[in-house]
Amino acid sequence: MSKIDVQKFLPLKTQWFHIMLSLAGGEQHGYGIMQDVLDRTDGKVRLWPASLYGSIKRLIEAELIEESNVRPAPELDDARRRYYRLTALGKRVLDAECERLQELVRAIRVKRGMVTE
Amino acid sequence: MNFAVRIYRWLAQAFPHEFKLSYGAEVTQLGEDVVEDIAKRHGVTGLIRLVADIAMRIPLEYLSEMRHDLRYALRVLIKSPGFASVGIISMGIGMGLTTMVYNSKWQLIFRELPAAANAKRLVMPERPVSYYYIEQYREQKSLFTGIAAFQIGIPFNISFPGEVNAKPKRVFGQLVSPDYFSVLGVQPQRGRALSAELDKPGDAPVVVISDRFWRDRLNSSPAAVGQTLRVNGQPATIVGITPKNFNGALSRYPAELFVPITAPAAIAPELANDVLHRRHAKEFLAMICLAPGVTIESAEAALDAITRRLDAQDPLRPLRVDQDRRVTLLSAGGMTPIPRNVRPAIGGFFIVLMGLIMTIVCLNLTNILLARQANRRKELAIRLAVGASRFRLVRQMMSEGILLSLLGGVAGFVLAFELAVLRSKFTPPTAIPEESNFIPDWHAAVFAFALAVLCGIGFSLAPALRATKTDLTPALKEGSALRLTGYGRFGLRNLLMVTQVAGSLMLLLITGFLVIGISRTSSVQTRFDPRTMYLLSIDPVRDGYTPEKAQVLFEKLPERLKTAGVASSVALAAQAPFSSANEDDAIRLIAENSRVQISAIEETVGAGYFAALSEPILAGREFVDLDQRTQADGSKALPAILNESAARGFFGNGNAIGERFRDDKQSYEVVGVVRDLRKELGISRSVIYIPLTRRNFARPPANGMTMMVRPIARMDAGTDALSGIRREMASIDPDLAIFNVRTLNAYLELSRRAERPRSIRSRRCASNSADTAATSAPVITVSLWALCRPIPSKRQQM
Numbered sequence: 075m076s077k078i079d080v081q082k083f084l085p086l087k088t089q090w091f092h093i094m095l096s097l098a099g100g101e102q103h104g105y106g107i108m109q110d111v112l113d114r115t116d117g118k119v120r121l122w123p124a125s126l127y128g129s130i131k132r133l134i135e136a137e138l139i140e141e142s143n144v145r146p147a148p149e150l151d152d153a154r155r156r157y158y159r160l161t162a163l164g165k166r167v168l169d170a171e172c173e174r175l176q177e178l179v180r181a182i183r184v185k186r187g188m189v190t191e
Numbered sequence: 192m193n194f195a196v197r198i199y200r201w202l203a204q205a206f207p208h209e210f211k212l213s214y215g216a217e218v219t220q221l222g223e224d225v226v227e228d229i230a231k232r233h234g235v236t237g238l239i240r241l242v243a244d245i246a247m248r249i250p251l252e253y254l255s256e257m258r259h260d261l262r263y264a265l266r267v268l269i270k271s272p273g274f275a276s277v278g279i280i281s282m283g284i285g286m287g288l289t290t291m292v293y294n295s296k297w298q299l300i301f302r303e304l305p306a307a308a309n310a311k312r313l314v315m316p317e318r319p320v321s322y323y324y325i326e327q328y329r330e331q332k333s334l335f336t337g338i339a340a341f342q343i344g345i346p347f348n349i350s351f352p353g354e355v356n357a358k359p360k361r362v363f364g365q366l367v368s369p370d371y372f373s374v375l376g377v378q379p380q381r382g383r384a385l386s387a388e389l390d391k392p393g394d395a396p397v398v399v400i401s402d403r404f405w406r407d408r409l410n411s412s413p414a415a416v417g418q419t420l421r422v423n424g425q426p427a428t429i430v431g432i433t434p435k436n437f438n439g440a441l442s443r444y445p446a447e448l449f450v451p452i453t454a455p456a457a458i459a460p461e462l463a464n465d466v467l468h469r470r471h472a473k474e475f476l477a478m479i480c481l482a483p484g485v486t487i488e489s490a491e492a493a494l495d496a497i498t499r500r501l502d503a504q505d506p507l508r509p510l511r512v513d514q515d516r517r518v519t520l521l522s523a524g525g526m527t528p529i530p531r532n533v534r535p536a537i538g539g540f541f542i543v544l545m546g547l548i549m550t551i552v553c554l555n556l557t558n559i560l561l562a563r564q565a566n567r568r569k570e571l572a573i574r575l576a577v578g579a580s581r582f583r584l585v586r587q588m589m590s591e592g593i594l595l596s597l598l599g600g601v602a603g604f605v606l607a608f609e610l611a612v613l614r615s616k617f618t619p620p621t622a623i624p625e626e627s628n629f630i631p632d633w634h635a636a637v638f639a640f641a642l643a644v645l646c647g648i649g650f651s652l653a654p655a656l657r658a659t660k661t662d663l664t665p666a667l668k669e670g671s672a673l674r675l676t677g678y679g680r681f682g683l684r685n686l687l688m689v690t691q692v693a694g695s696l697m698l699l700l701i702t703g704f705l706v707i708g709i710s711r712t713s714s715v716q717t718r719f720d721p722r723t724m725y726l727l728s729i730d731p732v733r734d735g736y737t738p739e740k741a742q743v744l745f746e747k748l749p750e751r752l753k754t755a756g757v758a759s760s761v762a763l764a765a766q767a768p769f770s771s772a773n774e775d776d777a778i779r780l781i782a783e784n785s786r787v788q789i790s791a792i793e794e795t796v797g798a799g800y801f802a803a804l805s806e807p808i809l810a811g812r813e814f815v816d817l818d819q820r821t822q823a824d825g826s827k828a829l830p831a832i833l834n835e836s837a838a839r840g841f842f843g844n845g846n847a848i849g850e851r852f853r854d855d856k857q858s859y860e861v862v863g864v865v866r867d868l869r870k871e872l873g874i875s876r877s878v879i880y881i882p883l884t885r886r887n888f889a890r891p892p893a894n895g896m897t898m899m900v901r902p903i904a905r906m907d908a909g910t911d912a913l914s915g916i917r918r919e920m921a922s923i924d925p926d927l928a929i930f931n932v933r934t935l936n937a938y939l940e941l942s943r944r945a946e947r948p949r950s951i952r953s954r955r956c957a958s959n960s961a962d963t964a965a966t967s968a969p970v971i972t973v974s975l976w977a978l979c980r981p982i983p984s985k986r987q988q989m
Contacts, residue, residue, distance in 0.1 A: 104221050117232070122244035123221040124203075127214040128251065154220060 103155035260590035282599020285552030287606030308376030310524035364448030382416035382431030424735030560654035592651025600643030728895035738889030763797030811863035837877035
């Protein structure tokens with residue numbers, strides 16, 4: 075896919091970013107995503123269940139994530155849950171978003187005089 | 192917590208079918224898994240948040256599906272352009288006409304008077320009354336918070352002080368009592384309104400101008416208030432500007448100028464002859480603001496009682512013992528006052544007309560959709576077979592209907608807009624400028640949108656339900672080759688067709704009747720080429736002439752034009768020839784000898800009128816200059832000419848010449864008989880012609896005095912003839928304003944398109960909508976054409 079396709083998703087919606095970031099580490103189910111986000115943000119960001127699945131549906135429609143057939147080891151697997159993972163496009167979009175955010179942080183630091191360039 | 196979980200589960204069931212199928216179980220499970228943690232961390236607030244999250248998600252998911260449906264529907268429509276164009280065109284025509292009816296008629300009748308705070312409490316007597324009576328009505332302070340007196344359609348010749356040598360402009364306004372604005376509840380946008388405290392008789396003349404006058408004629412000058420105008424040659428100061436959109440009471444007849452009745456008669460000749468104090472001068476309309484809680488019925492009863500008492504006290508008035516109401520109140524808070532018993536009928540008529548047009552369009556589309564469903568039977572069967580819910584498919588198909596309808600609605604609104612713009616270019620030849628064309632505004636757009644959604648649901652519901660009630664096995668096997676259901680004797684399709692044909696025929700009949708109704712003006716037969724006669728209007732009194740000077744001018748003008756060699760015949764009249772009249776204008780006449788009564792239309796015409804029209808006098812003679820000097824004060828019989836219908840009505844086949852008849856003011860003696868000049872619906876009306884007298888010269892009617900001029904043959908056509916006449920008139924008085932210049936032919940053409948509103952009653956509202964009904968013919972055509980088309984599935988088989 076072309077570069078333009080990646081750019082049209084940016085900036086990512088906050089919820090989408092958190093979900094995709096959680097999936098960057100590998101396949102994850104809804105509950106896992108929710109917990110991951112909670113842990114990562116010290117409980118500051120909570121993805122509420124209905125909103126989470128609403129976002130998952132749209133991310134799948136946008137082909138940024140997909141359902142995964144690969145399941146974890148049987149002792150860790152929860153048979154009731156479905157697992158999701160990033161698509162190739164999703165990975166590129168996430169990378170681009172991270173790059174964009176880093177640029178922003180750099181710009182903020184320069185402005186505040188934290189670093190000189 | 193359990194309670195929250197129960198609500199959560201219950202709400203999770205409300206998600207749209209497809210979402211539920213994919214994520215329903217997971218959403219429920221995740222909710223149940225986290226509820227304990229949430230309760231622990233966030234307490235009750237967290238539980239509320241959990242429930243609110245799912246509650247807000249549900250409509251969003253439905254909207255998202257709807258968006259998908261509409262996108263799919265758009266693809267379907269693009270794939271079948273034939274169906275889409277038939278649908279959009281027929282819907283567009285139907286919606287366009289309906290929006291036009293709604294916009295022009297509905298708003299005219301039911302919309303409140305703009306900028307009038309008291310609109311809901313305003314009523315007015317149907318007939319004009321004398322100012323004396325209005326003053327007596329004002330005593331009833333418990334019933335009315337105010338009663339204003341006014342006259343509409345008063346012409347004023349206006350000139351601006353800065354303009355040197357410019358001809359005065361003729362504008363129409365109202366003569367109003369100083370409390371007019373407070374009775375209506377209208378606040379000026381600049382300056383002050385007229386008021387009973389500030390505007391007294393004998394004060395320096397003041398006027399209030401309309402917003403339109405301010406914008407169009409004063410270029411929205413900020414210094415307008417305080418500026419002095421010359422009104423009919425007299426200086427008057429502008430003291431206020433009315434709010435935007437306010438065109439006066441009875442805003443169908445827009446007023447640009449509001450002159451108080453305290454002004455001197457030089458500014459408004461209508462105020463001459465002590466009209467404010469003569470109890471018989473029934474020349475004012477009354478605008479009444481009812482006190483809170485007073486019903487129109489009780490106000491009418493009270494006014495009727497006062498009127499009867501005042502009538503009984505009148506020594507000159509013959510004793511009447513009639514039981515009829517002498518005062519009928521109309522609710523006057525709208526754009527046109529209409530009797531309240533007529534209101535439901537008119538409203539009902541429009542609803543039926545609009546409903547009928549839209550029903551035919553919807554039935555037509557339903558029929559097409561029903562036929563189309565055969566082609567899509569296999570597609571639907573497959574979707575049903577793989578688990579799509581019936582409700583989902585119905586919604587999908589209805590989205591197609593609504594999308595089609597919305598596209599038709601946009602086309603319809605554009606059509607209504609264009610028609611309104613087109614119609615506003617045809618100004619009817621009314622005595623008073625009339626505003627009956629309204630460019631569709633946001634009200635009409637909202638109406639069109641709501642109608643489109645409603646129709647979309649209306650015409651697609653039945654086909655959608657039918658299409659999804661399919662027996663899967665044969666549908667999957669045979670697809671579109673399957674025989675369509677609904678062809679039984681009482682099947683849906685047959686019923687629809689019968690209704691559609693019946694509706695179309697009814698609409699055609701209504702159209703027919705209404706078109707016949709308005710074509711009555713077209714039966715005028717002149718004895719000469721109407722292109723060879725010019726009609727010109729002049730109004731010397733409003734150019735500053737005294738009544739005496741005006742009379743001299745009118746007497747010498749015809750002769751002057753003839754001797755100057757520019758005109759072969761010239762005649763004067765108070766109205767244009769062959770003009771139509773409302774039944775409301777008919778007067779009762781009684782023959783003095785036989786006591787036979789007839790009702791007739793009165794026309795006031797000058798010497799040589801029939802000669803100018805090349806009309807032979809069947810018996811007796813035509814009016815001469817001497818007749819114009821008769822005193823029309825009731826002391827002496829006025830000469831009168833009857834048309835054949837009136838003569839026959841009075842005197843049968845006997846000789847009418849020398850016979851006398853009278854109305855309630857005046858006695859007349861028949862001096863001549865002419866043929867019936869105009870027929871309406873093949874029927875001639877009784878007309879009496881009376882001579883122009885000093886009274887008419889002193890106070891010409893609203894559209895001035897009409898001069899009928901036939902140029903001499905050698906300079907017959909074109910501008911030469913006209914410029915000759917203009918030059919000659921300018922040589923008599925260069926300041927005399929000449930207006931409404933046109934050929935008789937042009938006037939007759941315009942008359943055919945619109946009738947003259949002389950009456951404030953909107954009895955003819957229904958016939959006004961004939962044009963609408965007539966233009967509904969395309970709907971019928973498209974509808975019947977679609978009916979005759981072969982069913983698509985059958986055609987494909989061939």
